[in-house]
Amino acid sequence: SSAPSPIPATLFPGDGIGPEIAEAVKQVFQAAEVPIEWEEHYVGDQIDPRTQSFLTWESLESVRRNKVGLKGPMATPIGKGHRSLNLTLRKELNLYANVVRGVVESIKIITRQASLRVAEYAFHYAKTHGRERVSAIHKANIMQKTDGLFLKCCREVAEKYPEITYEEVVIDNCCMMLVKNPALFDVLVMPNLYGDIISDLCAGLIGGLGLTPSCNIGEGGIALAEAVHGSAPDIAGKNMANPTALLLSAVTMLRHLELNHKAERIQNAILTTIAEGKYRTADLGGSSSTTDFTKAICGHL
Numbered sequence: 001s002s003a004p005s006p007i008p009a010t011l012f013p014g015d016g017i018g019p020e021i022a023e024a025v026k027q028v029f030q031a032a033e034v035p036i037e038w039e040e041h042y043v044g045d046q047i048d049p050r051t052q053s054f055l056t057w058e059s060l061e062s063v064r065r066n067k068v069g070l071k072g073p074m075a076t077p078i079g080k081g082h083r084s085l086n087l088t089l090r091k092e093l094n095l096y097a098n099v100v101r102g103v104v105e106s107i108k109i110i111t112r113q114a115s116l117r118v119a120e121y122a123f124h125y126a127k128t129h130g131r132e133r134v135s136a137i138h139k140a141n142i143m144q145k146t147d148g149l150f151l152k153c154c155r156e157v158a159e160k161y162p163e164i165t166y167e168e169v170v171i172d173n174c175c176m177m178l179v180k181n182p183a184l185f186d187v188l189v190m191p192n193l194y195g196d197i198i199s200d201l202c203a204g205l206i207g208g209l210g211l212t213p214s215c216n217i218g219e220g221g222i223a224l225a226e227a228v229h230g231s232a233p234d235i236a237g238k239n240m241a242n243p244t245a246l247l248l249s250a251v252t253m254l255r256h257l258e259l260n261h262k263a264e265r266i267q268n269a270i271l272t273t274i275a276e277g278k279y280r281t282a283d284l285g286g287s288s289s290t291t292d293f294t295k296a297i298c299g300h301l
């Protein structure tokens, strides 16, 4: 039988620890004989006028063409007004900053279209993954107009899914409940900024940022998987980073491509390596380097 032709996927190694943990993904994929052909794109050091960001137009074209990719962490220059990758790709929720003398004003924009879209995704996800409850997280008591619209959209979608329990939880209360009893929740849906914060909180609950994967689902079926964490400049270049979060993100990408068997094998190899405890990175209390931990995973494959 002939080998299946490789599937092209975009890889952004990213900044800081990004190239080190992206290398781990490439090695593990090779050991597991995953039929993926990476198209690597680095973030430029100049703004591409066609994207108005450090991301080149070619790299975005690569994601659009492949419809699937894996993104390492990218350092975001603070307060320079560049458009981020996710914004460029998803144009979902936006924050426009407007500077007046000594006063900074930021306008929050919530759209009906983007709210319905993400709510629909949450309920559909719940239904197709055997989940029972969707909680909309908000601050509509203060942000009445914007978060109010978000909730209205969630309610509309909830009506189409009577088999899923729907509830609304104010974000401060949500934080407290997550810390005290996270099992109260099942699927959470919320605007981007809240998700940014809550996902780090949840990462802390299960062992830290080195472990948590994520995936951005865009329009037209584009899926860009990435770790929750950032570029970790404090440990960059030291061969210390835990590649698990990016590896599990890559596993999510494989599931999206319905390469479930490979996904399962890689996930098991990662979890076995961590459970054995012989090779663990410093964030998990061990003393292994990124490369030794990666080698141990490859060994299990």
Ligand code: NAD
Binding pocket: 017, 072, 073, 074, 075, 076, 077, 209, 210, 211, 226, 227, 228, 229, 230, 231, 232, 233, 234, 235, 240, 241, 242, 243, 244, 245, 283
């Ligand atoms: P960070 O996630 O980079 O680091 C927070 C802490 O977690 C640091 O102590 C770091 O060493 C540790 N950490 C993170 N990932 C780790 C890993 N894989 N293994 C071991 N330890 C790990 O957050 P930050 O310091 O606030 O942000 C640094 C840069 O990353 C900023 O420029 C920020 O804008 C950017 N950032 C990018 C993304 C993204 O691309 N999705 C997300 C968050 C932050």
